[in-house]
Amino acid sequence: MRLAQRMSKLGTETAFEVLARAKQLEREKKIEVIHLEIGEPDFDTPKNIKDSAIKAINQGYTHYTPSAGLMEVREVIAHEVSRTRNIKVTAENVVITPGGKPVIFLPILALVDEGDEVIYPNPGYPIYESVINFVGAKSVPIQLREENEFRLDTEELKSLVTDKTRMIIINSPQNPTGGMLTQKDLETIAQICISKDIIVLADEIYSRIIYEGEHHSIASVPGMPERTIILDGLSKTFAMTGWRLGYGVMNKELAPYIAKLVTNSASCTASFTQMATIEALTGPQDDVDKMVEEFRKRREVTISGLNDIPRISCKTPKGAFYAFPNVKEIGWESKKLADYLLEEAGVAVLSGTSFGKYGQGYLRISYANSVENIKKGLERIKEAVKDL
Numbered sequence: 001m002r003l004a005q006r007m008s009k010l011g012t013e014t015a016f017e018v019l020a021r022a023k024q025l026e027r028e029k030k031i032e033v034i035h036l037e038i039g040e041p042d043f044d045t046p047k048n049i050k051d052s053a054i055k056a057i058n059q060g061y062t063h064y065t066p067s068a069g070l071m072e073v074r075e076v077i078a079h080e081v082s083r084t085r086n087i088k089v090t091a092e093n094v095v096i097t098p099g100g101k102p103v104i105f106l107p108i109l110a111l112v113d114e115g116d117e118v119i120y121p122n123p124g125y126p127i128y129e130s131v132i133n134f135v136g137a138k139s140v141p142i143q144l145r146e147e148n149e150f151r152l153d154t155e156e157l158k159s160l161v162t163d164k165t166r167m168i169i170i171n172s173p174q175n176p177t178g179g180m181l182t183q184k185d186l187e188t189i190a191q192i193c194i195s196k197d198i199i200v201l202a203d204e205i206y207s208r209i210i211y212e213g214e215h216h217s218i219a220s221v222p223g224m225p226e227r228t229i230i231l232d233g234l235s236k237t238f239a240m241t242g243w244r245l246g247y248g249v250m251n252k253e254l255a256p257y258i259a260k261l262v263t264n265s266a267s268c269t270a271s272f273t274q275m276a277t278i279e280a281l282t283g284p285q286d287d288v289d290k291m292v293e294e295f296r297k298r299r300e301v302t303i304s305g306l307n308d309i310p311r312i313s314c315k316t317p318k319g320a321f322y323a324f325p326n327v328k329e330i331g332w333e334s335k336k337l338a339d340y341l342l343e344e345a346g347v348a349v350l351s352g353t354s355f356g357k358y359g360q361g362y363l364r365i366s367y368a369n370s371v372e373n374i375k376k377g378l379e380r381i382k383e384a385v386k387d388l
């Protein structure tokens, strides 16, 4: 089969491949694999949200909606984003999408031309680099270093900006490191973007999953609302990855173009999922608080367990539900080590290089699993690396 040339530039998210291999091993070898690879909360979606979706189906919310989303839902999202980011946005600034991911794909498609440059975090969520390359732009990684708590270095950022820089992508709290940008970092990034007329894609999908400090949005910095696209959604906060509900909050001029791309692709986001968003955002938030507290406990177990393994060290993540241990002393390439841990020890983790070249020397461990399984997984890793 002859594929279009652009397909050779498209990357992927290895978590899904590792999950598939782990499931295959479970079937073929009849072993129990400990899953520390996939980035999704293992909790059930809160009951009040499920009930509101069922009610919406019974009320007939089973048809197409406008591509940008139902007006009443966009209004609720606008209200929530205005409140949490301390900015003033309305429904016209909001486009609802099937999951947060399209808020990476569609704005890059709409705003970035071939030959433009986009700066993105590395190690970072692999879809950024994939989509930048896919549209024929130049992907310019900015390295996130452990010694800088995995925050980008704003001086280095300045040195990477050129006349061709069209967009800077930031992600805080960050996947895969759990690092968070400070208010000062955001102000400096904002200054750069304003002076050079650069757009920011602010991936804030983990903004409610924070253990230390508070979430700051670059959109709150004066001069930034009009040049920021906020990516957020329900997947992580409400354990709703399968529901596919995300949203982008952006300049009113841009929103209709993003909606037009939705018309050309998904048409719209499922209508009852949209209706359940009202309950998620305006209903009781106790379940979210409980999930975050549970993640906090798992974080302690994960970080202390990792630091207990000779030749592995791990910084404490500030948000999200990932640990990014340094395994350089073991002396194996990260991918080889991750494969070995899966095949020989039955623990599925991701290679740091699944998040870009600067992830070499690290693994990503998702602690979205029970304390019992995390402990078991870490014991297996300790045993497996002993003689390497």
Ligand SMILES: Cc1ncc(COP(=O)(O)O)c(C=O)c1O
Pocket: 039, 098, 099, 100, 101, 102, 125, 171, 174, 175, 203, 205, 233, 234, 235, 236, 241, 245, 246
């Ligand atoms: C940093 C980051 N952005 C966006 C997404 C996409 O989220 P969704 O499942 O809502 O498409 C993820 C999911 O893993 C993520 O880690």
